[in-house]
Amino acid sequence: MNAAAPAAPRLTLPEQSGTALPSVSWNQEFCHGAWVLSSYADVSTALRDPRFSVQRSRRWINSSIDPARTDRTQRIAEQHQLRAFKRILSRSLLFLDGHSHTRLRRVMQAGFSAAALQRQAPAISAIAERLIQQILARASVNASGATVVEFDFIRDFARPLPILVIAELLGITLDGHSGFVAAASAIAAFIGSPTPTMPLALAAQEALTQLLTHFHHEIALRRTQPRDDLVGQLMEAESTGAISAMEMLAQCCTLLFAGYETTRHLLGNGVLALLQHPLQWQALQASPERLPRALRELLRYHSPVQYTGRRLTADLEWHGQQLRRGQLVILQIAAANRDPQRFSNPDQLDISRDEGNHLAFGHGPHVCIGATLTYMEAELAMRALLRALPDLQLQPQGWRWDSNDAYRGLTTLPLTCVIAPPAVQVSTASSEPRHG
Template identity: 55%
Template sequence: MTDSAFLNDPYPFYSSWRAAGPLHWNEDFCGGAWLLTDYADVAGILRDPRCSVRRAGGWVNSSGPGAKSDLREFKRIFSRSLLFVDAPQHTRLRQVMNAGFKPQAMLALAPTIEAIVDDLLDSIIERAARGQAEFDFTDEFARPLPALVIAGMLGVNPADRAQFIAWSDDIAAFIGAPTPAMDIALRAQASAVAMSIYFRDLLPERRQRPGQDLVSQLLAAEATGGIITTKELLAQCCTLLFAGHETTRNLLGNGMLALLQHPHQWQRLIEAPALLPQALKELLRFDSPVQYTGRRLKADVELHGQVMKKGDLVIPLIGAANRDPAKFDAPDILDVNRNQGAHLSFGFGPHVCIGAALTYLEAEIAFRSVMRRLPQLALAGTAHVWGRNAAYRSLETLPLRFAAAHAIAGVPAHAALDA
């Protein structure tokens, strides 16, 4: 799962694995893990109470000799994150963090996202007016948009977004390595610690002058017992900053590439923008931003006649499940009209992605505005480059071009939403 052929297109591999059987033992994951390819099995494991997300310690320790001592701080931060705790701790933390992602909060956030989208597109179109009608969609749009949004939600300086992205990339590189090497783990630890210090330095000011941002909400929860310690609070801040833009930027990039590789689908959306909410679900299914996750078994589990032992690591392959022909007709075909059951790109069960509504909101505003303002958008050759991360499927570069004469400058995003 680390060679270029797989990273560029994992779906033929998933198909061949599924054809060979629904359950596979693979030695590449932290000393060995069970890989699940079928939709029903992946969904079942994700909601099975016998499966635990508390895998941070073993995962970090697998990085090599000295990991237990040299990566102690990384484990400390990871082990307190919402992503890696079970109930009842997970239930308590999720109740606290849900407040920032309620429908009314998302509604209030929409104008801010619209303004950011407009600013980014204005810059792209203004450069085109000077003869630069090619741009890198990843670098100039998909990366900065969600980083700026989550920075605003956390009440931190948007000018620091390059640093946020760099920290997050280091952590994603660790999570995306089936068995992370020590140098990758050490970089991830350094970034996690730097992120934690960044938020720690914000706390005194937020305690004195709380606002409506997520950090202030977590501090209020600490005062009422929803957050137990400052270390736990800082771990959630790091989680929000990391997870708050990773999925969205990958959906924007992967989705745009898929649409432009299927121009009839892109044209269908331009002609019928009301299809966009449904189309976003199809884009998430077709090329999931998160390709797999992990669970540690708390008890023996029998599946397809095979007993998976307590303590075993299980890898639900979300990308494979989303292309399971037993669930989706012609799963390798992109169809923005598809309405055929739920994708698993945001997970399933108690750990379903807390920021799913935010990702949908950002993506809908972004794609509507791009369709409205750059209707003749096209791939600039075949120069896109996939990242080297098996878990977080993302584009390093996505060169696009458009006819500057047909681009629409200065259109407010709300106008695009009303189109």
Template identity: 55%
Template sequence: MMRDTPPLAQPAHEPVWSEQYCGGAWVLSGYDDVAAALRDPRFSVRRAARWINGAASDAGDARQQRDFKRVFSRSLLFLDGRAHRRLRHVIQPGFKPAELQRQAPAIAAIARRLLDRIGPQVASHTQFDFVEAFARPLPALVIANLLGLPDRVPAEFIDWAAALAAFIGAPTPDQAQAAAARQALADMCDFFTLAMAADDLGDGLLARIAVAHREQKISGTEALAQCSTLLFAGYETTRNLLGNGLLALLRHPAQWAALKAAPQNLRLAVREMLRYDSPVQYTGRRLVADIELGGQRLRRGQLAILHIGMANHDARRFSDPGRFDIARDQGNHLSFGHGPHVCLGAALTQLEAEIAFGTLLQALPEISLAPSPPQWQPLAAYRALERLPVTPGKSTQQPTQPPTHRELTHA
């Protein structure tokens, strides 16, 4: 079980070798070291093939394993240099500020609709699971809308994303995690193959990717890889931010009260949520050259773990880093990465969270933690809540019928 509080130990001043990650890796945890490594091309993201090969495997479907590696390794997450820039150029226009602001009313409508659907619990002041009712469905529906698929998100998507998160989030994926991830990605690719074949794709990101494929700017495999990455990454990071952020606010009632009194400070508050309890705790890099760092020699071919969560708690960068302070304004956290691989959807995630918490402030101002404790997913790379029981308190909304899991996914 993952820890129930964010890391408070001070980051190391130099790289530390650990056998915990994929048979051995250098762990960088200081803010300056992690930020520098995220910018440094000698720390390569092209680690997918060795990672997949290193996962425990059975004698199952060799073709599925081959297809998984082929698609997975063409994701933006695992490409450097020219290939990364080419694919990013195709997708980036969908994340421009003007485009995201155009999405804001739809995000707000989704947030309100999800809260409307927990009306009976609100009316009776009974607890509900915030993760299941709100944090899970909201980002899935938002990214689907951005892709141009507001009415075609399969109910299985959350399960697909969970399988990929379990594989990516494990220091050394086991056989079951690898098999589940292979099947999830295969199902995702089947879904997007059919979606891109539709006659009317609208003007969303999926249409942009399909046009780039038809114009031979990207391959079919690259198209499927980016669609799957957008859905998975757009879902997982935001889902965790919403759960972690609300938990931090409710565990610090003075901070929740301060935000209610001054909701215009939501931008800073979300930035502090990201710093305090980063949704992505670490990312991996493969060294493509020998490097001297902090008196250690990191050798070509070795794995480096850039520990974002620890870097965000570096006292050399943030004063009293274990304190949750929504008024903190001490520069950038590293939760979205840094450098050429900075998260493409960072602005979207920030916007979603601001709208989501703004909606919560209005609709459920008296929300509080329920007696049942929160439950965490056992994923090392992600700080992810499985359940967050809350009590709604007084509401400003009229109750409606409670949702099912499938209804939430199709909201």
């Protein structure tokens, strides 16, 4: 779909709303029925409330089994088919509450401290520069005598950069990107389906199993050749009994997937939004120090994660509605970030906006552990783009939005840029990325 103002994916707040949001509503499309919270106040409150539990992976995966099936034996057999999927996800930090969540988060936090991430900054900058040099190396002279490069920003930059960065952080080598991208797509397809099907669940299980096998081999090598990186830190925690072997593997798989999806969508969505608002792109060129605030606005404007889910651990009344223990609640992050009761002119992109926190990374005890890494990664990448490709322009047609409901992102974003001679000269000295 090519359009200057694409409609938001279904089940999310339309991008041009300007209206107040319903406090709570029932939606049958989510896993055969769920309550939906959409206002900023409700979503932020629920994200902090322990009665809204993240421990929902097993029932969520089981929801892919056709509820109309009357053959109990077949239902049990299908649940058994998905046991590997449930075993991995149920041990991920994303789906743990209470003491288990606190324990795992404490172990992982060392790898995401400010000091640890600052040590990664040179490597992130180098990866961004290498990718840009590969783009510049394809520049050619057009009929008017100008040196121009045309490229797909998603394929050539937004997709490979987070893969390489998270691989660097974990200390692993990915032999090519295609296998990982296919695995990530299968997992994202399951997560992004309001009511997943058995084929989607089995494909996601196979993808996670592939990642698990990769880390099994990696960790086996590390037993005799230890390294000081995030995988090494998780292995140390496992050796002391702080986490189990399956918890260690589950975190590795989750980090590899989650670190990729959010960052690539932030980069793609952010560049599209800025080029659709060229005065704001030019303002960043003139004052790159405005990038931290601009990134917060870009995350609010196009939330990479559109919604998240919770299971109720107790009955409660919410705006006059009786919500029951065990029911699913969908928290509409994208809608909350466009709530006119919270943000002035919410459908307007304003990189100078200073109206408090967005909810793109969640809120409360389960706020995204990699949020600081994503911010740093995006800022370093955007600085490199502003410096090397200041005259970026959208090609008239061609960008496409993914149909995924949970993730707001582009599958393709064709761009063009007139290149100054010094940049072209630098581009001829490009080198291949270290990983893949």
